[in-house]
Amino acid sequence: MKKNSKLLIGLFIGIMVLSGVIGFAAINKGFSKDSNTSENIDKITKVFKKDEIKDKKTLEAYQKVHEMANTKIIAEDGLIWGEIEPTTEKIDLLIKEVCSSNYEDKDKLLQILNRWKSGDFSNCVEEHNFVWKKLGGEVGKASKLREGVK
Structure with missing residues (x-):
């Protein structure tokens, strides 16, 4: 036994x-x-060393913007860390959240989200890299738009 x-x-x-x-x-x-x-x-x-943003709620908002941008870009090293489809409903919810916040980059985030809401993703590489850097990005930097993204 x-x-x-x-x-x-x-x-x-x-x-x-x-x-x-x-x-x-x-x-x-x-x-x-x-x-x-x-x-x-x-x-x-x-x-996973997100040392640029300390507040959890702010971090979550930036992460949502980042993951929405990930659906439109190609990373220079091929690494994509999460994707959220940027639907009008999801963008509206995020706009509402950002409007009621005191985020350091509130105006910049609202510009990005309002542009996306109107269907304009043409600056998504720069927009991705902005939030990616805020999140302490080291890998997955956007290099170009995915084919067919406008």
């Missing part, structure tokens, strides 16, 4: 370790085209 318990525990631990290794490899492959693991971990860490 004790032998079977030890065998089952050993098997369970082996499966967990193997799952972790496979999961790490899959995540690592998805984040970078390189095979340099140390460099990939540094990139991932920098992406």
Whole structure:
């Protein structure tokens, strides 16, 4: 009986370790085209080190604008971190939120959102990179618009 318990525990631990290794490899492959693991971990860490914006509500608003912009751009390194389709309803909600805020870049954000609301995404590379930088961006900088974006 004790032998079977030890065998089952050993098997369970082996499966967990193997799952972790496979999961790490899959995540690592998805984040970078390189095979340099140390460099990939540094990139991932920098992406989640949002040191430009401290307030959670402000951070969430910038992140929404960023993810909307992600649907219209191509990143120079091919890395896109989240997408939210910029529908009129979602843009209106964000405009309402920004209007009632005291964000440092309130006017700039409203200009961006109102331009998008009218269907103009022609400046989305610059707009993406503006909010991306505010979010402490290190990877995923926009280089050009996706094909067909106006």
